[in-house]
Amino acid sequence: MNLQDWSYDHPADAVDLTRPGALNSLLDKYGGSQPDVLTNVLAHAFASGAQSAVLEYRYIDADYRDEHSRFYSTTFRRYPSIAHRLHFFTEQMPSALTSQDEPARFNNLGYLGYTVLRPLPGAPVGRTMLAPQAGTLPHVTCLARDEVNLLGESLEVAGTPFISQDAQMSVCAHATLWMIAHYHHLAFGGPRLLPGDITEAVPDDIGRGMPSIGLTLYQISVAASRLGYPALVYGLDPPPPEESLFRLACRYLNSGIPVIVGGDEHVFVLVGYERLNAGQPDERIRFIRHDDEVGIYIHVDNYLLDDYAPWDYLVIPLPQKVYMPGEDAEAVGAAHLRQALDDEAARIGTELRDRLDAKPRELSFRSTVVRSNEFKTGLEARQVPAALAAVYRRMQMSRWIWVVELVDRDLRRLGKPCVLAEAIIDATDHLKDAHVLSWRVPGLVGQWNPDTDTLSHRTLDPTPPLRSVGRATG
């Protein structure tokens, strides 16, 4: 890379991506010696309908500036301290854009997001926020909003953050932790963490910190805890009893929590999933992942035949106050819902209780961890009846709650409201004395007050199946 080619005397350029050769020119300029990830990003943008792009020069990117200050400023070879940023739009740039008498306007041009281009020929793709393609969008459960300012114009994009490893300060494990941390920052208000924060959080009792040749899962797990996201680790050979890769991963993905997978000595991040051929003998789950060495929103049609098969471990960094693992919450919620259906049989009948044990399985439990404020504010959008919403909205709850739903599988397959009952569990509760804060079965909602250890209830009119609190569709 010629250093002289990185500085411009004007702030930005527009690119007409429909011109033959335009995408190639971007690859030629920025792809460097490792163009694969940039090729994927450009292909994704183009397939999303990108017609034009704006190259923003002299962009001071916090993440790259941090990498520069901690590492690239220490090498003999010189690297610029500024990055470029490439924004994508579904519309062509208006001719007024070139007017020097008008502020540049980019609203209503179908903003698709951006990718930061680092002046590193060996690792050009920096922080990237691109919306999923329309067909993939409903299945990406880990979506966060990012606000962007381009030449004074505010723009917004919803996506899952991505960064590629630079193979010096960061390898796949660092890049994966960065994606998780940046997602939690945008989605849940966690701190903004830079690449150097992640490098510093990794225990350096095995190997040197920089340049890194790789980490172990232990180092990833400890780093995640130090960064404020204590991680659960699940082995997949075999998975925990009565659990499966799908149940474990989808429980968190449904909650909007990304899942790290370790396979073939590599890690990547699952950001969503899609249920294919639901109800058919060949029903299967297609995962969607960010892979820092390959690119964004990549479909994994069959994990058994994946390039990284066999998948060995799941590592799930969680918000600090989610003490209770999902499978434990599901066991607690399921036990209490069964008990409530037994206790209230005289009043509400035994139909649901009988269906719960029917073969083939008609009902299943689905568990989602969600912030209680989000749960409460979402009740009306989920068309929860007013009397039930009134009870839930007045309840005092922990910041994070597990919602264990009893789901009608046929209704779920049809994409209809499918929740017949639910239990709400304090995500900080004691595992040796776990309670449910609330439970609802047809015709009744109950509550447990942890301060007084008393139970209360309210009878309800018959409630139609409700929409799930989970983020996945179908």
Next chain:
Amino acid sequence: MEHSGKYPLDEYVTSIASGVTPQPESERSGELSDERAAELGERLRELQSARQIAESESRDYPVS
């Protein structure tokens, strides 16, 4: 501020009720039976054990 006692707050508030009615101790429903509590305890121990094994076995798993 000194408390005068002339303005009891109770006279100025309107209660926002929880919407649920306490259940008498004798009619408590929704609590796990002993048998179900034992089953749940066993299940939770099983899950915790699987996580401990995964934590331990994954310790040296290298990724790059």
